[in-house]
Amino acid sequence: MERSEYNATVTGKIMVTPDLMILRVDTDEPRKEFEAGQNMLLGLYGFEKRSSNSEPEVVPADAEKLIKRPYSIASAKTETSQLEFYISQVKSGQLTSRLFNLNTGDRVFVGTAITGIFRLDETPDGSDIVMVATGTGIAPYISFLRSHIIERPESKMVVIQGAAHRWDLGYYSELTFLEKSFANFFYVPTLTDADERWDGHRMWIEELLKQDILQNEYNISPDPDRTHFFVSGKPDMVAHVSEWLVGYGYRRHHPDDPGELYIEEF
Structure with a gap:
């Protein structure tokens, strides 16, 4: 046909x-x-x-x-x-x-048209970047890192990736390699149904954030003046994390009304 x-x-x-x-x-x-x-x-x-x-x-x-x-x-x-x-x-x-x-x-x-406002280039130079993802929500962050990690040595960049099992963590090897290669990059995977061989975090993303792991382990604060958050993935996770960030004064970003919280649902 x-x-x-x-x-x-x-x-x-x-x-x-x-x-x-x-x-x-x-x-x-x-x-x-x-x-x-x-x-x-x-x-x-x-x-x-x-x-x-x-x-x-x-x-x-x-x-x-x-x-x-x-x-x-x-x-x-x-x-x-x-x-x-x-x-x-x-x-x-x-x-x-x-x-x-x-x-x-x-x-x-x-397609020939390339669209979307979920863009790292709209964050201020020097700001810390926290990228939160479940599922295929990790994809834009891979593009972020492949495109910009070398250009932003002054920014701390963190990927928090949630999944049920170890095998659901897409790009795990690449993200682990980047953490070993760049002093300003941190990879934080967390599983909700891990087996006994997993030695990382075992909780929902929302729990991880509320336990102040970002502040205590990486010295990154949920402060709109210092840190921009990207949240991408399942709608429930996006809603819960967004609500938590709004409590710290975050506003959803739009090109015509810049904010510190960038959201994309999958």
Whole structure:
């Protein structure tokens, strides 16, 4: 069937778990340089096959329709052709179940517009940066770090990543490597259902923050004048952490009304 709108080729697919993957694509034409934290559209036609572990679609896809959804870019902002995405499969959904059936060499649609206001470049120079994530909410922070960590040695940068199990921590190896390589970067994973081999934090993100671990272990305070927070992931976590930060005087950021709290829900 007709695939005329496809304009990129899959160059890599890493299965983190059966329902989490890192997808790498190479576009036929370079995109413009973007800002770390932004997103772009991926798409496949409804006639494409779905993954072997998907479930019946809640709403059956139209075979002739190009299904498109926005995904955060995990690549460094200078990578304008070779792009990386971190994707969670919605088993009964239309698009991710098809994206999970892709293999190296397959074709896919990648949008030309790059959008989003979840951007590290809008934080003041010298401010400390705390990045809080669950699930695929980690993707924009990977772009942040790949794009800016070398440029901001004066800022403390912390990633707090929550998950149920160790294998759910996407980019764990890269984040651990960065912590060992940069004195100003700290990686704080926390699990809610860890096994006996895990020697890290064992609590919800909200609990970790309320126990003052940032202040006591990293000398980073929830102070709007000194520290900017990014919160990305599941809506419940985003709501709870945002509420906690509002108690310290944080305001949600918008380009027309700058604040110290940047929010993106997945």
